[in-house]
Amino acid sequence: MDNGRRQIAGRVRRESLAARTKRLLMYYNLRASKRFGQNFLIDRNVLHKIMEAAEIDRTDRVMEIGPGLGTLTAELLDCAARVVAVELDRTMLEVLRHELGEAGNLVLVEGDILRLDWEELWQREFSGHPAIVLGNIPYNISTPIIIKLLAYHNLIPRAVLMIQREVADRLQAKPGKKDYGALTVAVAYRAAVRRIMTVSPGAFMPLPKVSSAVIRLDMLPQPSVSVRDEMFFFKVVRGAFQQRRKILANSLADNLDMAKEQIAQAMQAVGIPSKARPEELSPADFGRLSDELL
Numbered sequence: 494m495d496n497g498r499r500q501i502a503g504r505v506r507r508e509s510l511a512a513r514t515k516r517l518l519m520y521y522n523l524r525a526s527k528r529f530g531q532n533f534l535i536d537r538n539v540l541h542k543i544m545e546a547a548e549i550d551r552t553d554r555v556m557e558i559g560p561g562l563g564t565l566t567a568e569l570l571d572c573a574a575r576v577v578a579v580e581l582d583r584t585m586l587e588v589l590r591h592e593l594g595e596a597g598n599l600v601l602v603e604g605d606i607l608r609l610d611w612e613e614l615w616q617r618e619f620s621g622h623p624a625i626v627l628g629n630i631p632y633n634i635s636t637p638i639i640i641k642l643l644a645y646h647n648l649i650p651r652a653v654l655m656i657q658r659e660v661a662d663r664l665q666a667k668p669g670k671k672d673y674g675a676l677t678v679a680v681a682y683r684a685a686v687r688r689i690m691t692v693s694p695g696a697f698m699p700l701p702k703v704s705s706a707v708i709r710l711d712m713l714p715q716p717s718v719s720v721r722d723e724m725f726f727f728k729v730v731r732g733a734f735q736q737r738r739k740i741l742a743n744s745l746a747d748n749l750d751m752a753k754e755q756i757a758q759a760m761q762a763v764g765i766p767s768k769a770r771p772e773e774l775s776p777a778d779f780g781r782l783s784d785e786l787l
Contacts, residue, residue: 497595497596497597498570498571498596498597498598498599499571500595501567501570501571501592501593501595501596502567502568502570502571504567505563505564505567505568509535509537510534510536510537510540511535511698513562513564514533514535514562514564514698515698517562517592518562521584521587521588523584523588525698525699526582529559529581529582529631530631530632530633530634531561531582532629532697532698532699532700532701533561533562533697533698534564534565534629534655534696535696535697535698536692536695536696536697539692539696539707540564540565540568542689542690542707543627543653543655543689543707544568544569544572546653546687546689546707547625547627547651547709548651549569549572549573549625550572551572551573551574553572553573553574553624553625554573554574554575554577554618554619554622554623554624554625555569555573555575555576555577555624555625555626556576556577556578556579556614556618556624556625556626556627557569557576557577557578557579557626557627557628558579558606558626558627558628558629558630558654559581559606559628559629559630559631560578560579560585560589561580561582561585561629562585562588562589562592563578563588563589563592563593565627565629566578566589566593566599567593569627570593570598570599573598573625574598575598575600575618575619576596576598576599576600577600577602577614577618577619577624578599578600578601578602579602579604579606579609579614580601580602580603581603581604581605581606583603586603589601600618602614602618606634606638606641607634607638607641611641611645611648612645612648615648623649623650624648624649625649625650625651625652625653626642626649626651626652626653626654627652627653627654628654628655629654629655630654630655630656632656632657632660632701632703635654635656635657635660636660636676638654639654639656639660639664639676639710640676640679642710643679643680643682643683643684646683646684646712646713649712650711650712651709651710651711651712652709652710653689653707653708653709653710654707654708654709654710655692655705655706655707656705656706657703657704657705657706658691658692658703658704658705658706659703660676660706661688661691661706661708663676663677664676664677664680664708665677665686665688668772668773668774668775668778669772669773670772671772673772674734674772675730675731675733675734678730678776678779679727679730680710681717681776682716682718682726682776683712683713683716683717684710684711684712684713685710685711685713686708686709686710687708687709687711688706688707688708689706689707689708689709690706691704691705691706692704692705692706692707693705717776718776718777718780720780720783720784721783721787722783722784722787725783725786725787726779726780728749728783729745729749729779729782729783729786730779730783731748732744732745732747732748732749733745733748733774733779734772735747735748736748737770737771737772739770740767740768740769740770741756741760741765741769741770741771741773742756742760742767744771749786755786756786759782759786760782762785763778763781763782763785764781765778765782
């Protein structure tokens with residue numbers, strides 16, 4: 494197994510990523526799929542930054558989302574104990590089988606990452622042990638993937654993801670800023686976010702229309718905010734931001750099926766100004782308000 498994965502990594506490293514990408518697309522008669530949001534990474538410096546941020550060693554288990562042509566996969570195979578790569582595009586799976594199949598620590602899974610049963614996958618492929626998640630995430634599904642990562646925080650110590658820069662801005666936004674929203678609060682509740690780097694369109698083939706960012710999510714051992722009812726906390730957060738142009742009391746009254754007077758009283762009780770807007774509340778503010786509204 495060690496020889497196989499070392500040979501694979503060596504082959505990939507001897508060739509520029511741009512040349513490898515062009516060669517594989519031509520050899521297998523493929524092109525990047527707009528349907529699957531495919532933009533292949535061709536910048537080795539970015540690849541190295543991703544690997545450094547992931548901090549993977551020989552004992553680690555890894556799940557890769559959307560391996561594509563296997564550029565990142567080859568690096569992961571060389572340093573991780575086990576790599577489970579989940580790919581929806583069958584044509585890419587054929588490339589991966591031919592190019593990387595000799596590595597004994599690779600498992601290829603065909604499927605939609607959002608529809609897969611992650612609990613079952615972890616039990617089957619990782620014997621229930623934690624696994625690090627990496628991936629160059631299709632921009633049109635980056636938010637639901639992040640939400641799913643948070644939902645399975647007990648299985649994932651950390652994740653390193655390539656996402657649209659705008660989404661990275663939302664993850665790191667501070668209260669009062671225009672990018673601050675329900676996703677910001679959800680991530681802050683469950684994880685610590687660090688931006689590794691911003692990535693220009695020139696790092697990909699074909700060129701995407703937007704800039705990207707590499708982020709690292711470290712799951713917290715305990716939520717950053719203590720709440721009495723987690724489901725209700727998130728209901729309050731979602732309700733607040735569904736109509737963010739309105740003041741908080743009006744938005745919550747519309748979306749929680751509660752009287753505005755009840756919401757106003759709860760806000761006053763926890764020290765939130767009556768005219769406050771949703772983006773002005775910190776995760777701790779939402780925690781106090783949700784507890785008061787229960």
